[in-house]
Amino acid sequence: xxxxxxxxxxxxxxxxxxxxxxxxxxxxxxxxxxxxxxxxxxxxxxxxxxxxxxxxxxxxxxxxxxxxxxxxxxxxxxxxxxxxxxxxxxxxxxxxxxxxxxxxxxxxxxxxxxxxxxxxxxxxxxxxxxxxxxxxxxxxxxxxxxxxxxxxxxxxxxxxxxxxxxxxxxxxxxxxxxxxxxxxxxxxxxxxxxxxxxxxxxxxxxxxxxxxxxxxxxxxxxxxxxxxxxxxxxxxxxxxxxxxxxxxxxxxxxxxxxxxxxxxxxxxxxxxxxxxxxxxxxxxxxxxxxxxxxxxxxxxxxxxxxxxxxxxxxxxxxxxxxxxxxxxxxxx
Amino acid sequence: xxxxxxxxxxxxxxxxxxxxxxxxxxxxxxxxxxxxxxxxxxxxxxxxxxxxxxxxxxxxxxxxxxxxxxxxxxxxxxxxxxxxxxxxxxxxxxxxxxxxxxxxxxxx
Numbered sequence: 001x002x003x004x005x006x007x008x009x010x011x012x013x014x015x016x017x018x019x020x021x022x023x024x025x026x027x028x029x030x031x032x033x034x035x036x037x038x039x040x041x042x043x044x045x046x047x048x049x050x051x052x053x054x055x056x057x058x059x060x061x062x063x064x065x066x067x068x069x070x071x072x073x074x075x076x077x078x079x080x081x082x083x084x085x086x087x088x089x090x091x092x093x094x095x096x097x098x099x100x101x102x103x104x105x106x107x108x109x110x111x112x113x114x115x116x117x118x119x120x121x122x123x124x125x126x127x128x129x130x131x132x133x134x135x136x137x138x139x140x141x142x143x144x145x146x147x148x149x150x151x152x153x154x155x156x157x158x159x160x161x162x163x164x165x166x167x168x169x170x171x172x173x174x175x176x177x178x179x180x181x182x183x184x185x186x187x188x189x190x191x192x193x194x195x196x197x198x199x200x201x202x203x204x205x206x207x208x209x210x211x212x213x214x215x216x217x218x219x220x221x222x223x224x225x226x227x228x229x230x231x232x233x234x235x236x237x238x239x240x241x242x243x244x245x246x247x248x249x250x251x252x253x254x255x256x257x258x259x260x261x262x263x264x265x266x267x268x269x270x271x272x273x274x275x276x277x278x279x280x281x282x283x284x285x286x287x288x289x290x291x292x293x294x295x296x297x298x299x300x301x302x303x304x305x306x307x308x309x310x311x312x313x314x315x316x317x318x319x320x321x322x323x324x325x326x327x328x329x330x331x332x
Numbered sequence: 333x334x335x336x337x338x339x340x341x342x343x344x345x346x347x348x349x350x351x352x353x354x355x356x357x358x359x360x361x362x363x364x365x366x367x368x369x370x371x372x373x374x375x376x377x378x379x380x381x382x383x384x385x386x387x388x389x390x391x392x393x394x395x396x397x398x399x400x401x402x403x404x405x406x407x408x409x410x411x412x413x414x415x416x417x418x419x420x421x422x423x424x425x426x427x428x429x430x431x432x433x434x435x436x437x438x439x440x
Binding site for chain 1: 381382387410411412413414415416417418
């Protein structure tokens with residue numbers, strides 16, 4: 001907890017960006033890894049500068065950073081199927097699962113598949129395996145790829161995956177949108193292709209990460225109109241040291257345009273280091289008077305913070321927060 | 333509070349009228365909750381969801397219609413929030429407009 005707030009971190013990664021995981025057959029691999037490193041370390045606060053970046057993390061290291069030092073109470077360890085540059089994907093399935101195995105009271109495993117990596121049939125079989133054998137509670141999708149991606153509203157490629165998730169009792173699907181890495185085409189990661197998917201799967205919830213930067217306007221429009229599309233403020237509020245005004249504006253717009261009930265916070269640890277300094281910043285942050293007066297953005301409240309930091313995600317994941325707090329011995 | 337509670341009847345009657353007025357925009361408003369201390373929580377529906385005019389509709393139409401309803405101390409709209417400063421500005425603008433219109437009608 002931080003300042004009496006229970007923190008349910010939507011996204012951490014036990015990632016592997018070490019040289020040993022770079023594909024030797026892909027000439028852009030090192031550049032893409034270095035790009036991913038640079039854009040994240042650029043916004044690290046001073047107390048987080050000492051953490052490594054281009055390395056292979058262990059679940060124990062992530063636990064120490066996120067829970068022991070980071071102020072977080074629960075987290076989702078998310079696999080990410082970036083195979084364009086990494087042999088074992090950027091955030092391998094097994095590593096995220098291992099973390100949930102080691103710390104089952106605090107860590108939920110988010111699985112990942114990709115229809116272009118293994119074909120649709122194999123991907124659906126992998127969904128079965130990751131849920132039934134590994135306990136996946138949600139899935140993460142990354143549909144942009146260096147040599148052509150797939151659309152999230154493709155009935156032949158994407159919908160079989162969503163249907164298989166539903167058959168396995170999964171109702172929260174998560175998507176990396178925006179923030180292309182290396183020289184991927186930006187437009188493949190536009191959130192627009194989630195609209196038809198959201199209409200066609202009204203019983204599924206779609207969580208879009210990173211505010212789909214730079215498609216923030218588009219995502220806010222979409223999320224404000226679709227009841228089952230949610231906004232993941234994942235890693236982005238960490239920009240408050242570098243660009244506090246930008247973060248204040250995002251928060252004000254989320255509250256007024258999208259609605260606080262649709263917003264979920266995530267640290268993206270270990271990219272920017274331990275979450276605690278960013279959480280403390282967020283808890284102190286207010287929407288300034290000129291944004292309120294000139295743009296109509298409402299002031300952030302204590303209730304808003306609690307919803308973003310834990311209550312909304314707990315609701316999406318069907319977790320009783322009060323019971324969880326008792327289980328963890330956390331007292332408000 | 334369940335839907336059969338008699339306290340909700342006058343509120344729902346107002347909401348019906350509002351929804352008739354908003355129907356041409358394919359929009360609407362529905363009741364989410366009425367707390368014990370009279371805070372009425374609503375939600376915009378249909379095409380109102382995500383519409384940029386939500387703040388105007390809230391201040392100009394929805395709140396005034398429900399302000400006089402028995403048992404309602406305040407009205408919140410779950411998927412539409414603006415700053416207190418902006419609300420006051422909108423309310424002031426419409427009050428001034430109404431006052432101007434009333435003056436014009438008197439003189440014509």
